[in-house]
Amino acid sequence: MDYRTKSFWLEGAYEDYTPNPALEGDRHYDFVIAGGGFTGMSAAYFLKKHEPGMKIAILESQVIGFGASGRNDGFNMTLLGENILELARLAGEDNARAAHAWAKEAVDTVHGLVQEHGIDCDYEHNGFLLIGLSKPHVAKVRKETDMHIRLGTQAEYLDAEGVRALLPSTPALAGMREPHCGILNPAKYCRGMKRVLMDMGVEIFENTRVMRLEQGRDIVLHTPGGRASAPAGMAAANAYSASLGLFRRHVFPLFTYIVLTEPLTDRQLDAIGWAGRWGIETARRFVHYFRLTADNRISIGGGSALYYFNYNTTRDRNEKVFSQVEQALVDLFPPLKGIRFTHRWGGPVACTFDFFPIAGVMGEYRNLYYSTGYTGHGVSLANASGKIIRDLYFNLDTHRTRLFFINRRPFGFPAEPLLYPAVRSYAGYLRFRDTLDDMRGGA
Numbered sequence: 329m330d331y332r333t334k335s336f337w338l339e340g341a342y343e344d345y346t347p348n349p350a351l352e353g354d355r356h357y358d359f360v361i362a363g364g365g366f367t368g369m370s371a372a373y374f375l376k377k378h379e380p381g382m383k384i385a386i387l388e389s390q391v392i393g394f395g396a397s398g399r400n401d402g403f404n405m406t407l408l409g410e411n412i413l414e415l416a417r418l419a420g421e422d423n424a425r426a427a428h429a430w431a432k433e434a435v436d437t438v439h440g441l442v443q444e445h446g447i448d449c450d451y452e453h454n455g456f457l458l459i460g461l462s463k464p465h466v467a468k469v470r471k472e473t474d475m476h477i478r479l480g481t482q483a484e485y486l487d488a489e490g491v492r493a494l495l496p497s498t499p500a501l502a503g504m505r506e507p508h509c510g511i512l513n514p515a516k517y518c519r520g521m522k523r524v525l526m527d528m529g530v531e532i533f534e535n536t537r538v539m540r541l542e543q544g545r546d547i548v549l550h551t552p553g554g555r556a557s558a559p560a561g562m563a564a565a566n567a568y569s570a571s572l573g574l575f576r577r578h579v580f581p582l583f584t585y586i587v588l589t590e591p592l593t594d595r596q597l598d599a600i601g602w603a604g605r606w607g608i609e610t611a612r613r614f615v616h617y618f619r620l621t622a623d624n625r626i627s628i629g630g631g632s633a634l635y636y637f638n639y640n641t642t643r644d645r646n647e648k649v650f651s652q653v654e655q656a657l658v659d660l661f662p663p664l665k666g667i668r669f670t671h672r673w674g675g676p677v678a679c680t681f682d683f684f685p686i687a688g689v690m691g692e693y694r695n696l697y698y699s700t701g702y703t704g705h706g707v708s709l710a711n712a713s714g715k716i717i718r719d720l721y722f723n724l725d726t727h728r729t730r731l732f733f734i735n736r737r738p739f740g741f742p743a744e745p746l747l748y749p750a751v752r753s754y755a756g757y758l759r760f761r762d763t764l765d766d767m768r769g770g771a
Contacts, residue, residue: 331391334644335399336588336627336671337515345519347391347534353554357383357531359721360549360556362538362572363564364388365397366706367699369521370714371562372530373441378718384530385556387549389537389568393518396567396706399675401586401617401629402517403607404438404510404707405456406431410613410683412475413468418682421479423732428479430731434712435508441711442512447520449512450622456509457606459491459500461660464765465611466502472611473504482507496601497663502611511607511619514707538565541572543691560695562717566710567676569700570639577740578686579701580751581641581676585649586629588621588671589657589664597624599663612765613758616656625670628657632759633679633704635751638744644674679703681739687716688735697721701738 332339359375361368364386372384388394408431409415416424442451460469469485476483486494486503494503522532533556542548547561563574567581592600608618609630616630631653636643650672658665680686680701687699697720699713716734719726728734741747 329390331394331398334394334675335515335586335673337402337513338393338398339671341398341513341515341519342391345391348532349534350536351387351533351551351554351556355385355554355556357385357556357558358560359384360547360558360561361386361564362541362549362562363566363568364392364532364534365395365518365564365566366710367566367713368562368564369518369525370711371564371697371699371717372525372714373521373528374714374718375721376525376528376530378722380528385558386525386530386532387536387538387551387556388532388534391534392522392532393515396675396677397518397710398515399586399673400514400677400704400707401619401627402512402514402707403456403617403619403705404435404512405607405705406435406481406506406508406708407705408684408709409703412472412479414683416475416479419684419732425479426727427731427733428481430728431708432481432508434708435510437712437715438512438708439510441521442517445520445524447517447524449514449517449520451510451512452605453510454605454607455505455507457494457604457608458504458506458611459495459498459608460502460611461500462765463501463768468611469502469504476504476506494601494604497599497661499660505606509607511605512707513622538572541574543693543696545693547696560697560721562697564699566678566700566702566706568641569678571641574698575686575700576639577743578738579678579680580635580741580747581639582679582703583634583636583643583646583674583676584629584704585632585646585653585672585674586627587650587653587657587669588627589625590668590670592624592626592667596664596667600661610660612762614762616653616660618657618660626657626664628653631656633755635748635755637748641676645672646674649674677702677704677706681741684733684738685709686733686736686738687713689720
């Protein structure tokens with residue numbers, strides 16, 4: 329499999345890449361990790377940082393960052409759950425305040441790792457802009473702004489005139505500007521973190537599929553070429569967790585799709601007026617998210633999220649969704665009508681029914697750690713999840729181990745064949761609500 333075809337990010341960052349050798353034979357460690365994306369690398373990093381003598385191994389079925397970690401749109405942001413209003417409503421305001429503070433810490437963690445280790449990933453810390461494109465969105469954006477402020481964020485509400493001052497060409501009616509957000513090239517970040525981990529002494533095996541995760545006094549990862557065992561381990565496969573026989577009633581893979589334009593000319597950039605280079609999201613239920621790349625392309629994704637029967641994680645392309653997303657870009661930036669799109673890709677993210685992550689430790693011997701279900705917000709949450717795993721592993725009583733989603737039992741959903749129609753029906757309802765909002769329009 330040519331992993332470079334899986335996203336624009338992987339194509340560029342891994343052009344001259346040589347994967348590490350696969351695991352051969354039986355090896356024993358202090359801690360083993362199944363999955364070499366953001367979550368697995370974060371756990372390895374913070375465990376090793378706390379106890380440099382630990383022997384840690386990461387087993388990745390393809391290459392580091394192959395899954396969502398190398399295909400997302402690179403938003404390092406504070407969002408946890410569907411939106412901040414739902415966070416406060418479902419978790420309660422006290423829990424929401426603590427979780428939101430953790431999400432801000434997660435953003436700072438990623439930014440700090442980039443700076444501390446000189447990771448070349450085109451990081452820009454320009455802030456975030458939420459925009460409302462219809463009348464129902466105006467009230468929603470206002471409420472989200474108020475809740476951000478209430479929970480401790482320096483957010484600013486913008487009316488239509490305020491948004492036009494920032495994005496002159498957009499038809500937005502309202503907006504919220506929030507400074508605690510950055511954008512990065514996720515595949516370059518993964519490659520940089522791999523270098524950091526190997527320098528620390530973490531062993532990384534690529535092209536090493538974990539065929540079975542055995543729980544017992546030891547965690548044993550069985551692969552085609554051997555076994556890696558340890559007194560403790562971590563499941564860090566996220567959207568691919570079902571392949572390990574884990575979380576099948578609590579986490580499902582939801583596909584999101586992204587398209588990318590050719591580099592914009594100076595004239596095109598001037599026409600749309602995106603001088604601040606913020607990461608942008610719309611206030612729809614199925615958000616569209618937009619950003620500029622280092623070479624001034626625009627990537628846009630979202631607008632839908634699709635589940636495929638029986639936890640299918642191979643549906644990386646959907647031409648209908650690609651076309652819809654391309655039209656959404658032109659709708660937001662009319663001066664870009666006729667622009668050429670050069671890349672289209674997709675991938676699965678791990679989702680829970682309430683959109684909140686789950687993290688903790690499980691098993692008869694309490695030695696299998698996990699963190700998953702970021703629901704599309706893993707750049708910050710997954711890359712800082714290693715702090716939670718470190719605290720749990722070393723029995724540290726911290727604000728992180730008291731977060732409401734630690735060791736929680738999430739809402740369980742039906743198994744197949746009932747899961748597919750349940751998810752599709754709910755998604756259809758949300759799309760219908762978005763359509764109604766869109767029809768109410770602006771002026």
